[in-house]
Amino acid sequence: MDHFPTNWGRPRNDAYDAYGTYPIAQRPYNGPKDAFAQGIQHTQQPIVTGTSVLALKYKDGVMLAADNLASYGSLARFKDIQRLQAIGAHTVIGAGGDMSDFQYIQAMLDELIIDEFTAQDGHTLGPAEIHEYLAQVMYARRSKMNPLWNAILVGGVKDGKRFLSFVDLLGTTYSASTLATGYGAHIALPLLRTAVEGKEDILNEEEAHKILEQSMKVLYYRDARSIDKYQVATITAEGVSISETRHLETSWSFAEGIRGYGAQTQ
Amino acid sequence: MTSIGTGYDLSASTYSPDGRIFQVEYANKAVENSGTAIGLRVKDGIVLAVEKLVHSKLLVPGVNRRIQTIDRHIGLATAGLLADGRHLSNRARDEAANYRDQYRQPPPLKSVADRLGLYIQAYTLYSSVRPFGISTILGAVDKDGPALYVVEPSGVFFGYNGAAVGKGRQLAKTELEKLKLSELSTREAVIEAARIIYLVHDDAKEKDFELEITWIGDETGGLHLPVPKDLQAEAEAAAKAALETFE
Numbered sequence: 001m002d003h004f005p006t007n008w009g010r011p012r013n014d015a016y017d018a019y020g021t022y023p024i025a026q027r028p029y030n031g032p033k034d035a036f037a038q039g040i041q042h043t044q045q046p047i048v049t050g051t052s053v054l055a056l057k058y059k060d061g062v063m064l065a066a067d068n069l070a071s072y073g074s075l076a077r078f079k080d081i082q083r084l085q086a087i088g089a090h091t092v093i094g095a096g097g098d099m100s101d102f103q104y105i106q107a108m109l110d111e112l113i114i115d116e117f118t119a120q121d122g123h124t125l126g127p128a129e130i131h132e133y134l135a136q137v138m139y140a141r142r143s144k145m146n147p148l149w150n151a152i153l154v155g156g157v158k159d160g161k162r163f164l165s166f167v168d169l170l171g172t173t174y175s176a177s178t179l180a181t182g183y184g185a186h187i188a189l190p191l192l193r194t195a196v197e198g199k200e201d202i203l204n205e206e207e208a209h210k211i212l213e214q215s216m217k218v219l220y221y222r223d224a225r226s227i228d229k230y231q232v233a234t235i236t237a238e239g240v241s242i243s244e245t246r247h248l249e250t251s252w253s254f255a256e257g258i259r260g261y262g263a264q265t266q
Numbered sequence: 267m268t269s270i271g272t273g274y275d276l277s278a279s280t281y282s283p284d285g286r287i288f289q290v291e292y293a294n295k296a297v298e299n300s301g302t303a304i305g306l307r308v309k310d311g312i313v314l315a316v317e318k319l320v321h322s323k324l325l326v327p328g329v330n331r332r333i334q335t336i337d338r339h340i341g342l343a344t345a346g347l348l349a350d351g352r353h354l355s356n357r358a359r360d361e362a363a364n365y366r367d368q369y370r371q372p373p374p375l376k377s378v379a380d381r382l383g384l385y386i387q388a389y390t391l392y393s394s395v396r397p398f399g400i401s402t403i404l405g406a407v408d409k410d411g412p413a414l415y416v417v418e419p420s421g422v423f424f425g426y427n428g429a430a431v432g433k434g435r436q437l438a439k440t441e442l443e444k445l446k447l448s449e450l451s452t453r454e455a456v457i458e459a460a461r462i463i464y465l466v467h468d469d470a471k472e473k474d475f476e477l478e479i480t481w482i483g484d485e486t487g488g489l490h491l492p493v494p495k496d497l498q499a500e501a502e503a504a505a506k507a508a509l510e511t512f513e
Binding site for chain 2: 110114
């Protein structure tokens with residue numbers, strides 16, 4: 001129904017040209033206008049990106065690792081970016097993909113946590129709730145053809161239960177006792193599975209650290225968008241802690257012996 | 267009251283000939299009928315305490331809270347109409363969230379008090395609305411340390427070291443003035459706050475009351491939280507003991 005009397009006419013003269021004019025007069029449109037409709041753009045590709053995130057369950061909880069690099073294409077643009085973030089008292093998320101979208105997600109979840117805190121109803125959000133919320137947001141955004149360009153691992157411990165799950169820009173979710181995003185899903189995940197699966201209740205903190213460090217090292221050797229600085233988040237029944245930046249010790253002397261590439265002549 | 271029958275008190279958008287807005291003054295009366303609320307700004311934090319009058323023995327204990335959390339670091343205690351207090355705390359939460367969204371940092375209490383003052387003042391301008399029957403004590407530990415404000419039904423707000431609103435505010439203010447607030451720790455302030463609330467409670471007139479105490483400071487990691495059960499019990503026991511010696 002057109003509620004503007006000035007637009008009313010009998011017969012509807014947008015369909016019937018009573019005076020034989022040409023072209024047919026357009027009825028003025030007085031509905032809501034979006035002056036920027038032509039200018040709205042949706043995310044088509046990530047710009048400043050983070051690479052893999054690794055995670056595993058172990059005896060006392062869940063551990064995540066991610067390096068400190070945010071790349072601009074193939075340029076190692078920002079080398080001190082934290083890609084792990086504590087959300088509330090029981091959860092850590094780690095993100096690969098677009099870092100500005102990740103910052104948006106951090107602000108969104110922080111607001112969510114504050115809303116829950118100010119309710120003072122004795123309830124807190126655990127990793128399962130945060131993962132579900134994130135998954136709904138990610139799927140809603142992909143359905144608007146405007147995804148948040150991330151692959152995110154959500155890990156945590158609440159009420160004595162370990163939780164580890166994945167969600168990405170499409171809203172796809174899955175869980176396992178060890179997970180990896182991005183390049184790590186190809187290179188590190190097979191190693192992680194061998195090391196972790198079946199031993200989730202046996203591995204202690206030190207062993208879990210070792211496995212993650214080893215996997216990060218392999219990724220640094222193989223992944224050209226990675227860096228040798230990384231952080232580890234540990235979530236246990238006691239709470240959340242995110243480590244200082246650690247350095248990976250690597251040796252590249254083997255490169256001398258590589259034949260078949262570049263300028264050497266055997 | 268001289269204002270009644272003159273016709274100048276029928277709307278908040280009409281001044282009396284001597285420049286007063288009676289509806290705002292009536293709103294203050296609504297505050298004066300409510301159980302006392304106090305706030306203490308001390309060395310390392312803030313303590314808020316409320317004498318919550320329990321009008322029925324059938325009420326579930328701990329229900330109808332009068333101290334609300336606005337942000338991680340901000341608490342709000344109200345005296346006046348309960349429902350107005352809840353509306354106001356919701357508004358304060360929105361303002362705090364909006365500040366965070368715009369400036370990406372925790373809101374300083376002054377900004378929240380300022381915005382809440384503007385909101386309350388708008389309700390003194392129109393004949394179609396009624397001013398808030400609420401005086402609210404806002405407390406926080408922000409980037410500049412502990413802060414305490416009181417926003418009145420007129421929309422004005424002032425900063426305080428110690429604040430009291432509601433029925434027993436006169437006696438409470440006298441007691442607050444005796445304290446060396448800048449030298450007290452939050453833990454000591456909790457004991458004092460409980461004592462003052464127990465002191466101002468008028469056993470003869472009012473039935474039961476519940477004591478609500480919250481704090482913000484180093485002990486809570488900068489969060490606005492109810493004081494732990496054992497400390498509350500300790501404070502109430504000390505308050506009752508002090509009451510014996512006071513009389």
